[in-house]
Amino acid sequence: MHFKRRRLLSAAAGGFLGAGLATPRIWASAPTKMYEGKLLVTLQLDGGADVTQLCDPKKNTRGEPIINHWAESREPGVVGNLQYAPIADNERLFKRFGRDMLVINGVDSQTNSHETGKLYNWTGANAEGAPSLTALHAANAAAERPLSYSVFGGMSRTAGIISYNRLDNLEHLRTLSKPGVNPWDGHARRPDAEISMARQWVVDDVNYLLTQPGLSARERAHIARFSRAREGRAGLEVLAEIIPPEEQLMRREDFNVGGQNLSSDLKQQMQGALLVFKSGLGASADMALNGFDSHENHDAVSEALFGHLTEALFFFWDYAEELGLADRIVMVIGTDFGRTNFYNDGNGKDHWPIGSYMIIEKDAPWGNRVVGLTDDLHFAQPIDARTLRSSKTGVRLTPAHVNLALRHYLGMDTFADDMGHRLRDTELLPFFDTFI
Numbered sequence: 001m002h003f004k005r006r007r008l009l010s011a012a013a014g015g016f017l018g019a020g021l022a023t024p025r026i027w028a029s030a031p032t033k034m035y036e037g038k039l040l041v042t043l044q045l046d047g048g049a050d051v052t053q054l055c056d057p058k059k060n061t062r063g064e065p066i067i068n069h070w071a072e073s074r075e076p077g078v079v080g081n082l083q084y085a086p087i088a089d090n091e092r093l094f095k096r097f098g099r100d101m102l103v104i105n106g107v108d109s110q111t112n113s114h115e116t117g118k119l120y121n122w123t124g125a126n127a128e129g130a131p132s133l134t135a136l137h138a139a140n141a142a143a144e145r146p147l148s149y150s151v152f153g154g155m156s157r158t159a160g161i162i163s164y165n166r167l168d169n170l171e172h173l174r175t176l177s178k179p180g181v182n183p184w185d186g187h188a189r190r191p192d193a194e195i196s197m198a199r200q201w202v203v204d205d206v207n208y209l210l211t212q213p214g215l216s217a218r219e220r221a222h223i224a225r226f227s228r229a230r231e232g233r234a235g236l237e238v239l240a241e242i243i244p245p246e247e248q249l250m251r252r253e254d255f256n257v258g259g260q261n262l263s264s265d266l267k268q269q270m271q272g273a274l275l276v277f278k279s280g281l282g283a284s285a286d287m288a289l290n291g292f293d294s295h296e297n298h299d300a301v302s303e304a305l306f307g308h309l310t311e312a313l314f315f316f317w318d319y320a321e322e323l324g325l326a327d328r329i330v331m332v333i334g335t336d337f338g339r340t341n342f343y344n345d346g347n348g349k350d351h352w353p354i355g356s357y358m359i360i361e362k363d364a365p366w367g368n369r370v371v372g373l374t375d376d377l378h379f380a381q382p383i384d385a386r387t388l389r390s391s392k393t394g395v396r397l398t399p400a401h402v403n404l405a406l407r408h409y410l411g412m413d414t415f416a417d418d419m420g421h422r423l424r425d426t427e428l429l430p431f432f433d434t435f436i
């Protein structure tokens with residue numbers, strides 16, 4: 001029986017794709033330290049959001065197909081140095097967050113493929129094998145925390161540097177926090193003595209595995225990461241205590257636009273991510289708002305989703321303030337790619353490689369700024385790598401430039417390089433330099 005336990009544990013440990021130095025003997029009572037550093041959140045506008053109806057507004061050009069119906073009667077709105085499309089609740093969005101926002105326009109994802117676009121936008125590489133921004137941040141800043149990298153939606157890639165936790169809803173978080181208790185009545189599943197004995201078996205097996213000859217540093221890290229995840233149980237109990245009662249949990253929202261049913265659990269994702277952060281168990285989280293692949297009925301779908309985005313962002317930052325987390329968060333909003341600069345026969349818009357990012361941080365010194373640019377027909381234009389101004393001989397922005405700048409800003413570019421994930425042939429652009 002003991003041999004079977006060891007085989008099971010060995011297989012489970014091998015499934016954790018961690019990396020790092022060899023780890024010493026594992027003890028059952030290792031303390032879980034709360035993470036108190038910078039928090040990174042990514043929000044994927046899934047399906048390819050039309051940024052000309054958000055942060056890179058385009059009017060119509062005489063003699064060219066109509067880009068936006070709103071531009072037939074309205075002008076782009078302006079808040080500070082930022083422009084926005086006058087649809088949905090965009091005015092309210094930019095008035096609230098504009099001073100804390102960096103808009104990066106004219107980012108060429110160089111693809112019309114959803115999967116490649118998401119991969120490129122969140123890893124900086126357009127082929128498999130690179131970690132996401134959130135995975136890098138979690139591995140660099142808080143690799144020892146049990147829920148260092150939490151995925152509530154969107155695209156997650158670890159490239160073997162850390163494991164992640166996919167969390168669908170807050171009820172699951174509560175169950176995860178207290179696995180020895182029945183969620184329906186609060187009673188223990190097993191006597192305390194049995195649970196204690198089982199935990200000791202795991203500790204003994206981990207220590208046995210670590211004494212085996214010929215283990216590589218990577219194999220030792222796999223085993224150690226598995227053990228550390230189990231040692232985080234005390235921390236998970238902290239999370240259980242701060243999860244609100246059921247009636248205060250956010251729920252999925254359903255709405256109908258032009259006869260098309262849409263659904264979103266974005267606020268639920270946001271609440272979960274913020275509660276994990278509050279517990280001190282995590283440093284990164286991925287979230288997503290789905291439904292932007294609007295090949296038909298584009299304006300109605302886009303307006304409804306952008307309106308919901310504004311409402312959700314207000315909820316997120318208000319809740320972050322309530323939990324005392326707002327000063328630590330960097331939020332990166334991106335998408336697969338953009339939508340075409342014309343409508344198709346179904347009054348929709350198809351795939352277009354040019355998109356944007358919006359980055360929000362409370363009281364950011366680099367806020368209220370736009371970098372990158374597109375022309376009147378939403379074609380990306382090159383910019384000077386030093387001044388970030390228009391330049392015919394300059395750099396054409398790609399997601400690699402954005403990812404590299406964020407890596408540098410969050411202090412993990414050297415870590416990424418050391419882990420073998422350098423973004424080669426990519427200039428470090430001064431997006432976050434306030435003198436530009």
